[in-house]
Amino acid sequence: MRVQGVGVGRGVVTGPVLRMPEPLPEPSDRPRSNTAAWESSRAEAALRETAHDLSQHAEHTTGEARAVLEAQAQMAQDPSLLTDVRSRIAAQKTAERAIFEAFHTFQQMLLSMGGYMAERASDLGDLSQRTIAHLRGVPVPGIPDSDTPFILVAHDLAPADTVGLDLERVLGLITSGGGPTSHTAILARAKALVAVVGVGDVAALVDGTEVLLDAAEGTVTIDPSPEDVQTARRRLGRRRSKVPVGPGTLADDTPIPLLANITRADEAPAARELGAEGVGLLRTELLFLDAERAPSIAEQVEHYQRIFEEFPGRRVIVRTLDAGADKPLAFLPVDAAEPNPALGMRGLRAFRGDDSILRDQLRALAIAADSCRADVRVMAPMIADAAETARFVLLARELGLGTAGVMAEVPSAALLAAQILGIADFVSIGTNDLTQYTLAADRQLGALADYQDPWHPAVLRLVRMIGDAGGQSGKPVGVCGEAAADPLLAVILVGLGVTSLSMAPEALADVRTELRQHTLEHARLLASRALAAATPAEARLVMAEA
Known part of the structure; x- marks a missing residue:
């Protein structure tokens, strides 16, 4: 039996599964018997312990994983959350019940907002569990113990769980929730952990069941045959042969610069060590999120200088603040009643x-x-469109920036790519959002994870439009979405006209190795075949047959 999900990377692994323990039961809604002051002090202490635990986890990791954990720690100390908890305790709730209800209310609010904020909802569920465990004096539900290696099965993983995985024991990860851009997928990719997310029904995966996990195909094979396992081991052996760190090139020496997606200066050394030729996506939101006021120009200059100094002589592509209704900022007024923030005042x-x-x-x-x-x-x-492009490019040049481009994340940008590249110096394709908007499926909704697939021929055709426009204009076209980290899809993207790829640094070695197996002519041939496919699975089959 084989079940389909969305693979993270292209790894292959076999082994028995173990399921995550069930979450702590919901606290009862009985009236409190102690004073409100006593219950409030218990709740506040438990929230402080939770924040401290997460901060300690963050200190032992880097990159996106660190940023996620630090954000969780800040959530646990959010003043509005504390106010909500105190008001519930004043209304005769116990500390446990007040914590549960406060987090649940915030979860529902974030889920209703969709997009980026909906992704935070699962984090709040984890925070609730951790805080209630502190209140009860019991261990926080987490990764099961095992003396032998196993493949972990869960609905979804909290950031702290993923960061704390023992890679000597956990061979791979299967989740029924999440998608390729969820925190679970991002953190699994950062740890180079083989994962298939958004599988849906995992009821057949009981403890001890032997499975074959194939991230490249996005499949989980239950009770695989010896032939299935043998094939997987051959593929695993081929993956271990990596080309040395160096510039990204095809087999015919066509250069394809391989860049890193980063957020902060302390991520730069690891990115350079892994072979990043520069930065293809510098996210700037970290400086703005959770701030009561917009950072000053001087504060921003200091922050950006620390990052730029890490890449002398190399390109650093900065994405301007990507904020709005689904990433609310205290100092950026938005309409809180937006019915669909993913289609609202963002970016x-x-x-x-x-x-x-x-x-x-x-x-x-x-x-x-x-x-x-x-x-x-x-x-x-x-x-x-071109009008928005012109507005931004002219503003950037007016304020002293000589090279200004845009991101192609909505289908209209692909359809009008020739006009846009007549104005902009380059285009960078954000495949996460481009896939979401092309398939009209919220990328944070696990039930629709099979739609969050950049291998979909509709998405590939839009990439081709942008690639063709880049070729005709002689201007660069990059990809900085999660698709760039998929080595096999990277070949297809190059065949569609993409001239650079930016990804999590941990993915650079696999992508560099795969690109070296193909000439530009071969990549274009494979891309044309993928475009003719009817489904993402058929498009992947093109590479499997190659």
Whole structure:
């Protein structure tokens, strides 16, 4: 029996499964018997312990995993959460029940917002469990213990669980929830852990069941045959043969620069060590999130300089603040009643009424770029057409930035790619959102994980449109979405006209190795065959047959 999900990477592994323990039961809704002050002090102490635990986890990791854990720790100390908990305790709730209800209310609010904020909802569930465990003095539900290696099965994993995985014991990961851009997938990719997410029904995966986990195909084979296992081992052996760290090139020496997606300066050394030739996506949200006011130009300059100085003589592509209704900022007014924030005032659109924050960020980037030797380029998210492109490019140049591009994340940008590249210096394709909007499926909704597949021929055709426009204009077209980290899909993207790839640094070795197996002519042939496919599975089969 074989079940389908969405693979993270292209790893293959076999072994017995173990399931995550059931969560702690919901606290009863009995009236409290102690004083409100006593219950409040218990709740606040438990929240502090939870935040401390997560901060300790964060100190022992780096990159996106660290950022996720730090964000969770901040959630546990959110003033509005504490106020909610105290009010529930004042209304005769126990500390356990008040914590449960407060987190549940926030979860429902985030789920209703969709997009980025819906992704935070599962984090709140984990925080609730951890805090209640502290209150009860019991162990926090987590990874099962085992003396032998196993493949972990769960509905989804909390960030702290994923970061704490013992890679000597956990061979792989299967989740019924989540998608390729969920925290579970991001953190699994950062730890180079073989994973298939969004599997759906995992009821047949009882403890001890032997499975074959194939991330490249996004499949879980239950009770695989000896032939299945033998084939998997051959594939695993081929993956171990990596080309040395160096520039990304095809077999015919066509250069395909391999860049890193990063958020902070302390991620740069590892990215360079793994062979990143620069930065293809510098996220700038970290400086703005959870701030009561917009950071000053001076504060931003200092932050950007630390990152730029890590990449002398190399390109660093900065994405301007990607914020809005689904990433609310205290200092950026938005309409809280937006019915669908994923289609609302986000990205460049968040500054339609007042672009002062965007102007300050561009000024800060220009000042920081002038003081460093990095090749700094800037791009705007959520661009829909040539008019928006012109507005951003002209503003960037007016404020001192010589190279300005845009992100292609919505289908209209692909359809109008020739017009956009007539104005912008480059385009970077954000495949996560492009897939979401092309297939009209929320990328955070586990039930629709099979739609979150950048191998879908509809998505590939849009990439081809952008690639063709890049070729005709002589301007670069990059990919900075999760698709770039898939070695097999990377070959297809190059065949569609993509000229650079940016990814989590841990994926660089696999992508570099795979690209070296193909000439540009062969990549184009494979891409044309993938375009003719009717389904993502058929498109993947093109590479399997190759």
